[in-house]
Amino acid sequence: xxxxxxxxxxxxxxxxxxxxxxxxxxxxxxxxxxxxxxxxxxxxxxxxxxxxxxxxxxxxxxxxxxxxxxxxxxxxxxxxxxxxxxxxxxxxxxxxxxxxxxxxxxxxxxxxxxxxxxxxxxxxxxxxxxxxxxxxxxxxxxxxxxxxxxxxxxxxxxxxxxxxxxxxxxxxxxxxxxxxxxxxxxxxxx
Amino acid sequence: xxxxxxxxxxxxxxxxxxxxxxxxxxxxxxxxxxxxxxxxxxxxxxxxxxxxxxxxxxxxxxxxxxxxxxxxxxxxxxxxxxxxxxxxxxxxxxxxxxxxxxxxxxxxxxxxxxxxxxxxxxxxxxxxxxxxxxxxxxxxxxxxxxxxxxxxxxxxxxxxxxxxxxxxxxxxxxxxxxxxxxxxxxxxxx
Numbered sequence: 455x456x457x458x459x460x461x462x463x464x465x466x467x468x469x470x471x472x473x474x475x476x477x478x479x480x481x482x483x484x485x486x487x488x489x490x491x492x493x494x495x496x497x498x499x500x501x502x503x504x505x506x507x508x509x510x511x512x513x514x515x516x517x518x519x520x521x522x523x524x525x526x527x528x529x530x531x532x533x534x535x536x537x538x539x540x541x542x543x544x545x546x547x548x549x550x551x552x553x554x555x556x557x558x559x560x561x562x563x564x565x566x567x568x569x570x571x572x573x574x575x576x577x578x579x580x581x582x583x584x585x586x587x588x589x590x591x592x593x594x595x596x597x598x599x600x601x602x603x604x605x606x607x608x609x610x611x612x613x614x615x616x617x618x619x620x621x622x623x624x625x626x627x628x629x630x631x632x633x634x635x636x637x638x639x640x641x642x643x644x
Numbered sequence: 645x646x647x648x649x650x651x652x653x654x655x656x657x658x659x660x661x662x663x664x665x666x667x668x669x670x671x672x673x674x675x676x677x678x679x680x681x682x683x684x685x686x687x688x689x690x691x692x693x694x695x696x697x698x699x700x701x702x703x704x705x706x707x708x709x710x711x712x713x714x715x716x717x718x719x720x721x722x723x724x725x726x727x728x729x730x731x732x733x734x735x736x737x738x739x740x741x742x743x744x745x746x747x748x749x750x751x752x753x754x755x756x757x758x759x760x761x762x763x764x765x766x767x768x769x770x771x772x773x774x775x776x777x778x779x780x781x782x783x784x785x786x787x788x789x790x791x792x793x794x795x796x797x798x799x800x801x802x803x804x805x806x807x808x809x810x811x812x813x814x815x816x817x818x819x820x821x822x823x824x825x826x827x828x829x830x831x832x833x834x
Contacts, residue, residue: 475759476669476759476760477667477669477755477756479666479667479669479670479756480669480670480756480760554759555758559755561751561755561809561813562752562755562756564809564812564813565667565749565751565752565755565809565812565813566667566669566670566752566756568745568812568813569665569666569744570666570670575813575815578813579813579814579815582810582813582814583814605822608818608819608822609803609822609823609826611806611810612802612803612806612807612810612819612822612823613799613802613803613806614806615805615806615809615810616801616802616803616804616805616806616807616809617802617806619751619754619755619805619806619809620772620801620802620805622754622755622758623751623754623755623758623765623768623769623772624769624772624773625765625769628798629798629802632795632798632799632802633799633802636799636830636834639829639833639834640826640829643829643833643834644826644829644833
């Protein structure tokens with residue numbers, strides 16, 4: 455049983471690593487298997503739906519892990535502005551450290567999937583929705599009315615997503631830094 | 645001379661169409677040539693750098709065309725809030741019309757290129773910079789101080805980019821609609 459689980463996890467990790475670096479389209483099934491060290495041809499045993507299925511599983515696993523991390527960060531300060539600043543800082547620090555950016559880009563997989571795989575697109579959309587829900591819940595905890603919390607959470611997510619894309623694209627953290635300074639206005643002056 | 649130009653343009657248009665639908669990695673050189681109707685093997689005559697070179701040319705041509713369009717829209721109202729709302733509306737309308745979204749996604753090409761092609765990444769980064777410059781110039785025209793204009797333009801670009809990604813990912817215009825309502829606050833209450 456342990457061996458079964460290991461091969462499955464190795465394939466999943468190797469797929470995550472490749473999708474992170476190259477995206478969905480540029481990653482080949484054979485590459486995933488080769489990098490995992492698993493026996494050839496075993497991918498379809500664990501993932502009968504092939505690359506599409508493993509990508510969906512990768513996104514779901516990533517969504518779960520990221521949700522736990524984001525929830526932890528958001529609960530680490532009683533001040534909602536500070537809590538959201540910590541989210542931005544987490545990514546600013548990762549990009550500043552230079553070298554490879556170790557996050558899977560749901561944005562990349564999501565845009566790649568639009569004309570290629572409806573199930574992968576839905577998995578990515580659901581990952582974004584989870585994030586929006588976590589943001590909303592955090593604001594409700596701080597006393598925002600449900601409707602306002604939903605709206606502010608959505609604006610923060612758009613701002614964060616765009617700032618991350620632009621910072622990655624420019625290899626420069628200035629968009630994320632500026633967006634971080636905007637959190638207070640988004641939450642309180644609108 | 646006319647024939648030369650036609651083949652070049654046909655290849656460029658066919659590449660644009662394929663990159664728009666499938667992104668950079670999933671598009672093959674042979675596919676570009678086949679769809680253009682140009683003779684096999686002629687792509688390297690016009691684009692010795694192959695797929696990477698044609699992608700960079702596509703991004704540059706798209707940047708130029710989009711810049712002209714955005715500049716025209718931004719100058720169509722004396723009110724800066726209205727002017728930026730019209731940009732958001734342009735994309736909201738395109739997505740609402742359903743069917744295929746006819747814009748090339750610089751975000752997709754940009755994120756794909758990060759670990760694959762430094763020159764393509766730079767071309768995409770430059771397209772984003774042009775957009776930011778146009779936004780800044782529009783705000784300066786409305787009397788914003790240069791420094792404030794740059795900052796507000798950058799925040800608007802982040803918000804717009806994120807809202808577009810999320811609306812495309814969810815196949816739903818609600819993020820763009822909400823972001824559009826935020827323009828006035830971004831420009832005047834911060």
